[in-house]
Amino acid sequence: MIPIDGLAVLTAAEMRSAEQAAMIGDVTEASLMDRAGAAIAQAVARLAAGREVLVLCGPGNNGGDGYIAAAELKRRGLAVRVAASEAPRSDDARRVAAFWPDAVESLERAEPAPVLVDAIFGTGLSRSPSAVVEHALARLTDAAWLRIAVDLPTGIATDTGKVLGKTPRFDVTLALGAVKPSHVLQPAASLMGQVRLLDIGVPTKSSARILARPILPQPDATSHKYNRGMVAIVAGSMSGASELAALATLRAGAGYVLHLASGDVSASAAPHAIVRRNYTADALNEDRIGAVVIGPGLGRNDDASDRLEAALASGRPLVIDGDALRLVAVETLAAHDGRKILTPHGGEFTHLFGEVTDDKLSATRRAAQQSGGVVVHKGADTVIAAPDGRAILCPEASPWLSTAGTGDVLAGAIGAMLAAGLEPLAAAEAGVWLHAQAARACGKAFIADDLADALSAVRG
Ligand SMILES: NC(=O)C1=CN([C@@H]2O[C@H](COP(=O)(O)OP(=O)(O)OC[C@H]3O[C@@H](n4cnc5c(N)ncnc54)[C@H](O)[C@@H]3O)[C@@H](O)[C@H]2O)[C@@H](O)CC1
Numbered sequence: 001m002i003p004i005d006g007l008a009v010l011t012a013a014e015m016r017s018a019e020q021a022a023m024i025g026d027v028t029e030a031s032l033m034d035r036a037g038a039a040i041a042q043a044v045a046r047l048a049a050g051r052e053v054l055v056l057c058g059p060g061n062n063g064g065d066g067y068i069a070a071a072e073l074k075r076r077g078l079a080v081r082v083a084a085s086e087a088p089r090s091d092d093a094r095r096v097a098a099f100w101p102d103a104v105e106s107l108e109r110a111e112p113a114p115v116l117v118d119a120i121f122g123t124g125l126s127r128s129p130s131a132v133v134e135h136a137l138a139r140l141t142d143a144a145w146l147r148i149a150v151d152l153p154t155g156i157a158t159d160t161g162k163v164l165g166k167t168p169r170f171d172v173t174l175a176l177g178a179v180k181p182s183h184v185l186q187p188a189a190s191l192m193g194q195v196r197l198l199d200i201g202v203p204t205k206s207s208a209r210i211l212a213r214p215i216l217p218q219p220d221a222t223s224h225k226y227n228r229g230m231v232a233i234v235a236g237s238m239s240g241a242s243e244l245a246a247l248a249t250l251r252a253g254a255g256y257v258l259h260l261a262s263g264d265v266s267a268s269a270a271p272h273a274i275v276r277r278n279y280t281a282d283a284l285n286e287d288r289i290g291a292v293v294i295g296p297g298l299g300r301n302d303d304a305s306d307r308l309e310a311a312l313a314s315g316r317p318l319v320i321d322g323d324a325l326r327l328v329a330v331e332t333l334a335a336h337d338g339r340k341i342l343t344p345h346g347g348e349f350t351h352l353f354g355e356v357t358d359d360k361l362s363a364t365r366r367a368a369q370q371s372g373g374v375v376v377h378k379g380a381d382t383v384i385a386a387p388d389g390r391a392i393l394c395p396e397a398s399p400w401l402s403t404a405g406t407g408d409v410l411a412g413a414i415g416a417m418l419a420a421g422l423e424p425l426a427a428a429e430a431g432v433w434l435h436a437q438a439a440r441a442c443g444k445a446f447i448a449d450d451l452a453d454a455l456s457a458v459r460g
């Protein structure tokens with residue numbers, strides 16, 4: 001049971017190709033299923049801790065995995081029963097169903113057990129399961145003490161995060177061979193509990209992977225405030241948001257943060273480490289600025305548009321967030337050839353790139369390609385994509401992040417990483433990772449100011 005951080009993410013079709021490519025010599029579809037079944041049995045035996053297990057088997061290879069696992073669990077001395085929704089249909093499932101030495105119960109009449117293993121449907125599901133299957137699954141999961149899904153919970157589309165029917169909540173999902181997009185994309189991911197990978201010896205390669213602990217830039221004997229990373233935050237009509245971004249930028253490790261506002265520029269405001277100056281377009285021409293953050297609290301008036309234009313013209317690496325994403329056009333971004341990171345939430349994404357009609361991973365990759373920037377498509381399932389197709393999927397962070405100002409904190413953290421010299425995709429990943437860790441450290445009902453402060457403690 002391998003934690004999924006940093007692992008390759010494969011779609012159903014990519015997984016099938018990886019399996020085909022792995023089938024050389026004595027590796028066959030049958031031997032892969034045997035490996036999967038053995039790995040599932042080992043994981044379930046550990047989790048069940050001696051309790052009775054009920055394995056639900058479907059007609060395809062997901063069901064096949066279930067029959068092998070059940071037979072192996074029985075061999076290990078556990079109390080196991082098998083219930084099936086219908087007879088096995090695939091050749092491999094038929095072969096392995098014969099390994100199960102006892103009677104197969106009917107799904108509708110099966111009595112519950114403390115440990116429920118769902119091997120009804122996996123990556124082959126093409127439409128929502130029948131009402132009979134859904135009803136039995138709900139009844140048996142409700143009554144179980146521990147719910148384990150094999151590969152994917154029944155009722156989930158593999159690639160899109162969509163729930164095709166009524167899928168109950170699971171405690172553990174054992175991804176076979178590789179993580180699939182729906183293990184992370186919402187709403188599917190919220191039904192899976194802990195997702196762990198079971199290695200079945202299929203080599204996997206993909207341009208998409210799960211968020212991983214980044215290698216963060218560290219100061220050394222040659223460091224000074226400017227080469228640690230100088231970040232300019234362009235403020236606008238709501239300076240609270242840009243102040244939050246500035247604080248987060250410092251707490252994430254930047255050496256120098258310049259807050260460029262107008263009107264109420266007060267040198268005596270805390271935190272004193274933020275350098276506050278009057279905004280002028282010229283201020284962005286300071287050579288030592290390693291990143292410009294624009295958007296938090298910018299507003300959408302003419303001044304805001306002028307500032308955005310100046311930021312785009314400055315040639316500095318940019319983090320474009322909040323209001324700036326409402327003001328800019330995709331064509332402008334595409335014509336701008338500097339380094340940039342866009343951080344839209346769902347509403348800003350739709351405004352800029354249109355409704356997501358397929359899935360979040362594909363839509364974010366397309367947006368990155370169209371805009372020529374790294375796109376951090378925020379949400380409970382943040383997806384980061386680069387114009388070259390590389391993508392990073394982020395497992396759900398704390399739901400307490402759903403409070404005002406946390407987006408400003410993220411923009412600041414990413415700005416700090418960009419100014420420290422990370423390439424845009426790495427800067428975006430590092431910022432998102434820090435943000436999630438800080439949220440975890442803050443516990444419950446925190447406010448964005450706490451989150452910004454917590455960045456330094458989790459930075460490591
Ligand atoms: N192909 C391989 O080499 C391996 C596959 N493995 C397992 O195989 C699974 C995929 O197997 P399959 O492709 O057979 O797919 P599934 O076992 O998910 O089920 C697909 C079967 O159900 C039918 N079906 C789809 N939606 C249905 C619905 N709503 N109601 C009724 N029937 C429906 C399909 O026509 C097909 O017969 C993976 O999730 C994994 O568990 C593992 O054994 C590892 C190796």
Ligand SMILES: [K+]
Binds near residue numbers: 062119122149153154
């Ligand atoms: K399943």
